[in-house]
Amino acid sequence: MKKPFQSIDEVSRALKKEKYICDRKLATVIYLAFQMEKPLLLEGEAGVGKTELAKVLSNALDRRLIRLQCYEGLDTHTAVYEWNYTKQILRIKLAESNQECLDNFRNIFDEEYLIQRPLLEAIRSEAHGKHVSLLIDELDRADEEFEAFLLEVLSEYQITVPEIGTLKAKTKPLVVITSNRTRELHDAIKRRCLYHWISYPSLEKEYEIVTTKVPQIAEELAMKICSLMQQVRQMDFYKRPGIAETLDWVSALLLLNRSHLDAETLEETMGCLFKYQEDMERVQNEDLAVSWAEALRS
Amino acid sequence: MTHRGTSAAHLGRPGDFVLNSLHFARQLKEKGLPVTLGRTLDALRGLRLIRLEDREEAHSLFSTHYVSRPEELPVFDAVFEEFWSSKIRPAPLEAKRQMQPETIPPLTLPGEMEPSADHTENERQKISYSSQDIMRKKDFAAMLEAESQDAAQLIMALTRDLGLRLGRRWRAGAKGKQVDLRSSIRSSLRHGGELLALRKKRRQPRKTRFVVMCDVSGSMDSYSRFLLQFMYGFQRHVPRVETFVFSTRMTRITPLLRMRKIDAAYALIEEKVFHWSGGTRIGSCLAEYNRR
Numbered sequence: 001m002k003k004p005f006q007s008i009d010e011v012s013r014a015l016k017k018e019k020y021i022c023d024r025k026l027a028t029v030i031y032l033a034f035q036m037e038k039p040l041l042l043e044g045e046a047g048v049g050k051t052e053l054a055k056v057l058s059n060a061l062d063r064r065l066i067r068l069q070c071y072e073g074l075d076t077h078t079a080v081y082e083w084n085y086t087k088q089i090l091r092i093k094l095a096e097s098n099q100e101c102l103d104n105f106r107n108i109f110d111e112e113y114l115i116q117r118p119l120l121e122a123i124r125s126e127a128h129g130k131h132v133s134l135l136i137d138e139l140d141r142a143d144e145e146f147e148a149f150l151l152e153v154l155s156e157y158q159i160t161v162p163e164i165g166t167l168k169a170k171t172k173p174l175v176v177i178t179s180n181r182t183r184e185l186h187d188a189i190k191r192r193c194l195y196h197w198i199s200y201p202s203l204e205k206e207y208e209i210v211t212t213k214v215p216q217i218a219e220e221l222a223m224k225i226c227s228l229m230q231q232v233r234q235m236d237f238y239k240r241p242g243i244a245e246t247l248d249w250v251s252a253l254l255l256l257n258r259s260h261l262d263a264e265t266l267e268e269t270m271g272c273l274f275k276y277q278e279d280m281e282r283v284q285n286e287d288l289a290v291s292w293a294e295a296l297r298s
Numbered sequence: 299m300t301h302r303g304t305s306a307a308h309l310g311r312p313g314d315f316v317l318n319s320l321h322f323a324r325q326l327k328e329k330g331l332p333v334t335l336g337r338t339l340d341a342l343r344g345l346r347l348i349r350l351e352d353r354e355e356a357h358s359l360f361s362t363h364y365v366s367r368p369e370e371l372p373v374f375d376a377v378f379e380e381f382w383s384s385k386i387r388p389a390p391l392e393a394k395r396q397m398q399p400e401t402i403p404p405l406t407l408p409g410e411m412e413p414s415a416d417h418t419e420n421e422r423q424k425i426s427y428s429s430q431d432i433m434r435k436k437d438f439a440a441m442l443e444a445e446s447q448d449a450a451q452l453i454m455a456l457t458r459d460l461g462l463r464l465g466r467r468w469r470a471g472a473k474g475k476q477v478d479l480r481s482s483i484r485s486s487l488r489h490g491g492e493l494l495a496l497r498k499k500r501r502q503p504r505k506t507r508f509v510v511m512c513d514v515s516g517s518m519d520s521y522s523r524f525l526l527q528f529m530y531g532f533q534r535h536v537p538r539v540e541t542f543v544f545s546t547r548m549t550r551i552t553p554l555l556r557m558r559k560i561d562a563a564y565a566l567i568e569e570k571v572f573h574w575s576g577g578t579r580i581g582s583c584l585a586e587y588n589r590r
Contacts, residue, residue, distance in 0.1 A: 008348070008355065028348065028358035035347045036340070043368065085483055092487070108487075181368075183538065184556065190366040191336060197368045238590070278589065 003034050004061050020049070020056040021201075021209045029196045030057070039154055039175035041190060044198035046180055047242020051137055053198075054176035058133035063174070064125070067135045068118035070142035076149065081120045081161060084113045109163035119150075123159050126169035133174040139189075140179040147186050154192055201243055203230050209243055214250050221261075224296050225250060231295075232273070237282070241273045248272040263293040315350070316342060322381050326364055329373050330562030337363045356382065369553045369566065468499045476500070507538040511587070514571075515545035515578040530555050530563055543567075544583035545576040 005011050011027040022030075033040040042050040058065040068079060088108045095101070116124065122134040139147065153159060154175065158168040177193060179185055201209060206226045211219065225246070233240050241249075249272040258265050266289040274280050283289060319342060327333040341363040348355040357378055365374050470481055478499035485497060510532055512525050533539045533555045541552045549571050557563040 024354045025358040025361075028355045029362045032344050032347060032359065032362065036344060038340075041366075085480065088487070089483065184367070187332065187366070190332075191334070194362040195366045196362055197365070197371060199368075 005031055005034050007031070014060040015053075015056055016212075018056040018060050019212050020053065021205060021212060022053070023205065026053075026196060026198065029194055033194050034174070036194070037172045039177055039193045041177045041179070041185075041193035041195045042198055043179050043181055043195070045200065045240065045242055047244035048198045048200060049243060050178040050198055051135065052244075054133060054135040054137075054178070057174065057176070058135075061131070061133070061174075064130075064132045065135055066118045066122045066125075066132050067137060069137050070139050070146070072141055072143060074142045074146050078117055079119050079146065079149075080117050080159060082115045082117065083109070084115050088113050111164070114161070114164070119153055120159055120161075120167070122173050123153075123157060123167050123169045126157070126171050126173050127167050129170060131171065131173065133176065136175065136177045138180055139177050140182045140185060144186065147189055151186075151188055151192070154189075200233055200240075203227055206230070206243060206246065210246060210250055213247055214254065216254055217250055221296075222250070228292055228295055232292075237274065237279045238276045239274070239279060245273050261293055261296045263290040266293050266296075315345070319345070322360070322377070323364070325377050325381060326374065329377055330557045330559040331364050331370055331373060332366060333364055353382070367553065367556060369556065373562070468501065470497060470499050508532075508540070510539060510541045511584075512541070512543045513545065513578060513580070514543045514573075515576055517578065526564065526567070527560065530560050542587065543571060544580070545573045546579050546583075547573045548583040548586050549573070 005014070008024070008027050008031045011031045012022065012024070015022050015027070015030075030040065032038070042053065044050055054067075055065060091108050091113070118134065122132050125132045136150070139150070142150075156168075157172055158166055160166045177189075203226055206229060207223055210217065210222045210226060214222075229241065229246050249269060252269045252272050253261070253265070256265065256269070267284075270280060270283055270289065274283065320338065323333050323338045323341075341360055344359045344363070348359050350356060360378065361371070361374055365371055468476075468478070470478055476499055478497045481497035481499070482495070485495060510529055512529055514525070529541050529543075529551075533541055533552065539552070540550065541555055542548055542550050551567055551571065554566045554570060555563050557566060
């Protein structure tokens with residue numbers, strides 16, 4: 001089968017076309033993930049573009065993105081498949097009133113009554129020759145049991161629905177798993193994946209991202225904002241702002257259409273950067289807005 | 299061994315790169331990274347997909363296979379830097395061909411010996427297996443591991459009953475108090491849609507999360523090594539633990555203790571925790587914990 005990317009440079013180019021700036025290391029890992037047909041495990045602080053990468057990749061390849069958002073208590077009913085009980089009951093009632101015979105209930109356990117959840121959907125698509133990307137977002141939030149189940153799916157790429165049979169993907173979908181490290185993922189999962197830690201971007205990279213994503217911004221201002229963000233990340237905040245926060249902030253500033261940035265404007269827009277009361281309080285108590293405004297003006 | 303054949307063809311120097319990769323893997327293992335044969339095989343398979351002359355690509359290939367926690371990245375970087383720095387720099391191809399495939403290739407290539415013969419000699423010793431230095435280190439680690447075996451048993455006994463609470467997930471069970479509607483209806487289908495028996499469900503007990511806080515101020519100095527070992531064992535055998543140490547300040551060491559080898563964890567902690575054996579400010583540290 002023809003693999004989607006022929007070289008590492010092609011990966012970088014394709015992502016750049018979708019306005020995603022990635023360094024060579026990440027591009028190499030993505031290329032390897034396609035070539036070796038392994039899932040990609042991305043970890044990093046919040047807001048560095050882990051989920052975004054999955055979206056952008058499926059855009060670049062023109063594949064459908066199937067997303068499974070993990071949460072505590074996620075089970076197979078919501079991740080793989082579920083029978084539409086209500087519909088089944090209604091069907092039985094209907095059969096009853098029409099005096100019709102349902103032989104062995106086979107009729108009510110067919111596809112019509114099957115609710116597909118993300119994992120089954122992805123495997124089915126691949127089984128029918130349609131490529132998809134599967135994003136398993138924030139796997140660290142799911143329970144360990146689900147992780148163990150996922151392990152099975154990821155090694156065999158097949159799912160068994162007892163009433164229907166076993167579905168096996170003919171080709172492997174691109175699987176992107178993200179984790180915020182609220183807990184450590186199991187070693188067995190890590191072993192099966194290609195691991196990449198996305199760190200906060202360097203000044204140059206952040207500048208490139210900002211000017212690519214928000215081209216309306218003046219270059220000089222973008223540079224100043226980016227170097228300010230680098231400083232902010234050095235400080236000891238509870239939740240340091242990621243690149244997503246930078247982009248939010250830049251867009252907010254543009255929307256407000258302020259030609260010059262004073263302390264007041266900064267304070268008004270701090271909500272874009274900090275999401276915790278403690279951090280906001282610190283900005284206020286230490287008059288950081290004032291000194292940052294000065295840094296931006298100079 | 300088809301991959302080996304192709305990668306060797308790629309390189310124009312048989313066997314050499316594969317062997318060196320194995321040495322590299324072993325050094326990483328010594329430093330406490332989770333190196334397994336499977337990972338190494340995968341990494342070797344990946345070798346033919348990248349351009350070996352490109353350092354960054356090689357770095358990515360190996361790190362994506364051997365690193366699985368951000369704390370391991372600096373360790374990996376250091377070993378990678380030391381191991382491959384003299385290798386990847388282009389050396390004349392003839393020099394590479396002179397290598398004897400059946401002997402263990404030294405780290406530095408013969409063509410690069412000029413700068414200092416001493417240095418090469420040192421490097422050679424580093425990878426030769428029975429170097430005393432390494433053995434001593436290993437014994438030390440082994441001793442600690444053995445001790446922590448005993449500690450582990452105690453810890454398991456301590457924590458077994460400590461932390462069970464009811465979880466949010468349901469499990470079917472006859473002792474349950476609540477009716478499991480879905481399961482009941484499902485089972486009723488067997489009898490033609492008549493609800494004959496009610497299925498019950500109950501909450502499944504689950505493990506509590508632990509927070510371990512340890513005083514490592516000066517007055518506790520003589521115990522702190524033992525305590526560290528305790529915390530290491532605790533975190534290793536009990537899921538969902540957060541570990542903090544405090545004296546005048548408070549530091550979260552959960553990620554540091556996740557290293558495979560206990561002395562790797564010690565080294566990391568020595569590096570990251572500055573306030574070891576300082577004074578004690580319990581109040582402010584607890585306050586800081588609460589704030590977080």
